[in-house]
Amino acid sequence: MWERLFDHIMRGFVRVGRIDVQLADGTTRTYSGADGPSVSLRFHDPDLPRKLVLTTDMALGEGYMDGRLTIGDDDLRGFLTFLTVNVERSGHLWWRRSSQAARLARRRFDQWNPAHRARQNVAHHYDLSATLYDLFLDEDRQYSCAYFRQPEMSLEEAQAAKKAHIARKLLLEPGMRVFEIGCGWGGLALSLARDHGAEVLGVTLSTEQHAWATKRAEAEGLSDKVKFELRDYRDVTGQFDRIVSVGMFEHVGVPHYRTYFDTVRDRLTEDGVALIHTIGRAAPPGTTSPWITKYIFPGGYVPALSEMSHAFxxxxxxxxxIEVWRLHYAETLRHWLERFEAKSDAALMLYDERFVRMWRYYLAASEMAFRHGRQCVFQVQLARDKQAVPLTRDYMA
Structure with a gap:
């Protein structure tokens, strides 16, 4: 029964390209549509058709992690390209609609992130071995979208360009007080202090990031200008000339959007400026992949601009x-995946083969969501006073 239902779903799903699926009993089924990528899969688990019908995202991710599903020539990027292109054309199918409806029904629970739960969610991802992130990030450990002003830029150059672009949007002057919500490993805060003379308070809920960032400030002699605190952004008091947040809003959760932007407003001076940089969806509000929620970013969610704008x-x-970056994150993730794959032996020594396959799947699937799906990056500049920034964008050049 499950194989027949899987076959029926696949015949409706595949609109572009071709896929050959070899079942666990050795039989092969082919599904094809218009010209596009051609891939092949092999199932090593006879129960996989049932799992794919009931929980597609989870079954795919876990099947690849566990080796119960293998891809011809190990072409993960090719398979995920095929998958994403067809997902974009299958929203009308009944099983997609019913699955989305069930996920929408529980999304407020999944995204309920009070302070204690937010700390647990952050630890799940960001308190992994520091060595892991050194395998694929740039030397500054920028774990967010780079800005490729020229296509041939290296990852390091593009990450430096991202920080410079943000600084221009903040219209920084020496001595300004800056509040960074989600400081990561401290690279942006240190750049704002070193290159622009700002005084920065950066907060994070990750013990690993806090320790690393604090050591960096001490090593660079910037401890008098940059302070990193292990604190929830909601607990910060006082006012700041500038507020910046890069790659943190994805972890806030829709039920907390109003609190987040109320905090931004209350922490800004009357003529202050805020810059919120976040992954976004160029689509109506949706849900997070259950596989991503379980294994990568618990409590995470990529917002629609309509959800953000309602709150601010x-x-x-x-x-x-408001600026929209389209393929910049696809290129960033391509660099990350290539670096990670080049050092997969080192990753294997840190964890195990299942973890390496999980991380590879996460990076590749994320790249394809930006390259062929509806994901993008929003940079939203906000102020309490509409005259807080110049009337033209020349200052960003």
Whole structure:
């Protein structure tokens, strides 16, 4: 029964390209559509058709991690390209609609991130071995979208360009007080202090990131200008000339959006400026992949611009600029995946083969979501006063 239902679903799903699926009993089925990528799969678990019908995202991810599903020529990027291109054309199918409806029904619970739960979620991802991140990030450990001003830029150059672009949008002057919500390993905060003379408070819930960032500030002699604290952003008091947040809003959760933007408003001076850099979806509100929630970012969610704007408008903040980055994150993830694969032996020594396959799947699937799906990056500039920034964008050049 499950094989027949799987076959029926696949015949409706495949609109572009071709896929050959070899079942566990050795029989092969082919599904094809218009010209596109051609891939092959092999099932090593006779129960996989049932799992794919019931929980597609989870079954695919776990099947690849566990080796119960293998890809012809180990072409993970090719398979995920095929998958993403067809997902974009299958939203009308009944089983996609019913699955999405069930996930929408529980998304407020999945994204309920009070302080104690937020700490647990952060530890799940960011308190992994520091060596792991050194395998694929740039030397500054920028774990967010780079800015490829020229296509031939290296990852290091593009990450430096991202920080410079953000600094320009913040209109920094020496001595300004900056509040960074989610400081990561400290690279942006240190750049704002070193290159622009700002005084920065960066907060994180990751013990590993806090320790690393603090050591960096001490080593660079910037401890008097940059302070890193292991604290929830909601607990910070006082006012700041500038607020910046890069790659953290994805972890806030929709039920907390109003609190987040109320905090931004309350922490900004009357003529202050905030810059929120986040992964976004160029689509209506949706849900997070169950596999991503379980294995990568518990509590995480990629917002639609409509969800963000509803919250910052309600908070009384004026949107002074909104910029959409389209393929920049696809290129960033391509660099990360290539670096990770080149050092997979080192990753294997840190964890195990299942973890390496999980991380590879995460990076490749994320790249394809930006390259062929509806994901992008929003940079939203906000202020309490509409005249807080110049009336033209020349200052960003």
């Amino acid at each position: 408008e309600a908070a009384g903040l004026f949107q002074t600029d």
